[in-house]
Amino acid sequence: MFAGHFGIAAAVRAKSPKVPLWALMAATQLLDIAFVPMLLTGTETIDSSGGEGYGEAVIHADYTHSVVGMLVLALIAGLAAARWWGSRGGITIGAVVASHWLLDLIVHRADMPILPGNAGDLPLLGLGLWKFPEWSAALELIIVTAGFAMYALSLRRRSARLQNKARAWTAGTVMGVLLLLSLATDYFGI
Numbered sequence: 604m605f606a607g608h609f610g611i612a613a614a615v616r617a618k619s620p621k622v623p624l625w626a627l628m629a630a631t632q633l634l635d636i637a638f639v640p641m642l643l644t645g646t647e648t649i650d651s652s653g654g655e656g657y658g659e660a661v662i663h664a665d666y667t668h669s670v671v672g673m674l675v676l677a678l679i680a681g682l683a684a685a686r687w688w689g690s691r692g693g694i695t696i697g698a699v700v701a702s703h704w705l706l707d708l709i710v711h712r713a714d715m716p717i718l719p720g721n722a723g724d725l726p727l728l729g730l731g732l733w734k735f736p737e738w739s740a741a742l743e744l745i746i747v748t749a750g751f752a753m754y755a756l757s758l759r760r761r762s763a764r765l766q767n768k769a770r771a772w773t774a775g776t777v778m779g780v781l782l783l784l785s786l787a788t789d790y791f792g793i
């Protein structure tokens with residue numbers, strides 16, 4: 604769901620030109636960025652015994668992808684963002700961090716806990732769309748296409764005003780290539 608998260612960043616960027624694209628991109632992936640050191644230290648793990656293909660892994664991200672962990676990360680990122688881009692920017696970034704979790708909730712198998720470290724053994728969350736690779740691939744494609752369309756339209760609006768067509772074309776092309784690459788990463792499980 605790498606690409607799906609970026610698709611959301613592209614869509615949000617179209618609506619909030621004040622918050623820079625890199626910040627939105629980082630915010631949509633923040634839970635997975637935090638997952639990397641946890642994975643390296645073995646605190647969180649990926650179980651790919653079920654297969655290595657698209658969406659086949661069970662992910663034990665018991666801290667970064669717990670409800671409470673997500674809320675804490677969204678809050679920290681939101682507060683930091685508010686210092687640079689005002690309270691609206693802060694709310695936007697916080698919401699974008701949370702959007703990662705919501706999207707993961709749709710696709711993950713039931714592997715996301717409520718409390719960090721799955722304390723209390725509460726029910727694990729995840730609607731498991733990944734069990735149907737075609738459906739999850741289709742959902743991802745829809746998000747990416749919609750995100751790109753919104754981004755491209757916003758560039759068109761802005762470039763008409765700024766009379767800076769070349770820059771808009773460059774930004775649109777870079778975004779298109781990035782989204783296509785991230786889609787390929789997801790589909791081929793690279």
Ligand SMILES: [Zn+2]
Pocket residue numbers: 634635668703707
């Ligand atoms: Zn994730």
